Amino acid sequence: MSRDAYLGTYLNDHLAGATGGVDLSRRLAAAERDTDYGPELRRVAAEIAEDRRSLLEIMNGLDVVLARHKAALAWAAEKVGRLKFNGKLFRRSPLSRVVELEAVRLGVEGKAACWRALRHRAVGDSRLDVTALDRLLERAGEQSETVERLRVRATTEAFG
Template identity: 45%
Template sequence: MATELLHTYMQDHHAGAAAGVDLFRRVAADHEDPETRAVVSRIGDETEEDLRTQEELMTLAGTSPSMLKDLPARAAEKLGQLKPNRRFAERSPLSDLLELEALTIAVRGKELGFRALLDIGDPRLPRPTLEALVQRAVEHGEQLEKLRLRCTDALREN
């Protein structure tokens, strides 16, 4: 039972990570600020590396990604673009803020997932690898928070 739960947990986090990579790619392509684009693009590349490492960990744990979970998660990310924002031909000033918040949530979920794998102490999962993944997620969160704070001006009344 515990093994089945671990497999499900890892597959669920993989699905979220796959959707997160798509979100990073879209935000990096759409954002107008060159610095934000560069940071988000780099974090997206590193998140894709983390996804490959996660797949290696899944193999070590005797499981693999589930297309039945990955595809709907990726589709949900695409559908998230269709939110009404009172603007039809241009991006809303809130788009940058909301997208950076979504990326921050994704990175926090990644961090929590890797922390949970650390907590269980499964001997099949190398502790140094998990510690490095947690640390990178923390760093990504800090970098995204700096970018997010720059976007809160959209909420100020002029």
Template identity: 35%
Template sequence: MNASTTGLYLNDHMLGARTVVELVAHRIERGDGPAWLQQFHAELQRDLGVVEQLAGRFETPKAPKQAVGWVAEKVAQLKLKVDAMADETIRDLLELELMRTGVEGKACLWRSLLDFADDPRIADIDLTALIDRAAAQADELEVHRRESARAALGG
């Protein structure tokens, strides 16, 4: 595995994972956190920990402060826009779709790394279990996303 390109790849996934972790935390803080969301948040944090661990094993670039600031600002703007939506059912649907997108991206990461499972830098990571967990998360989110879509779009 090329340490430099893998590092870049992991860095991008780390930023995406942090964004979804923050989105879920924000929803829980708002009081919109059913029991399943608490468990999902805990799993997302564990998965982020794995990505951070892997990033430490590769040439993961340190993002310039300006880029991190820009991303943080855009996430904050998104949160404000989502919070300001008058229709909570649409907000819920969009948030669930963003969460689902994050889980699908994470699953892609795990499947990409699986092709290099014999690399000593990732050999101790149970990628198959992570892929299975991402699939279970996606299935759970899809149930809630469809419920939310019916509520938001059905009237």
């Protein structure tokens, strides 16, 4: 397998993760819309969706063929992930907020790792925009800080 083929597989895996991340972050923002978590979560969810579009643009620029089945599987996995026992039957539990914030944070950290890998490759690949990747990395750092701050608050509220 060539390096470009490995890169294509890697980026398709990240696209699958981004697909699930967009769904999860939007669902979390919607669930928290009437709380003081809502505004920041809506902003983060919108940025995560923008970052997914940026990844698609990068993949297009690198002539990576989309593996649509991976994105479909990620979408389905996010839906199945909603079926978890959280101590409440018909409404959200404080545990739901904690677990979902942790999942979003993990997704943001994974995305940042992808941007760093592409940033490293950009040194020798003129199809990649170093400045754009630096902006994406900076935004991922800001998202991570925001989600972590909210997660810490949620754990205090849930666990004391």
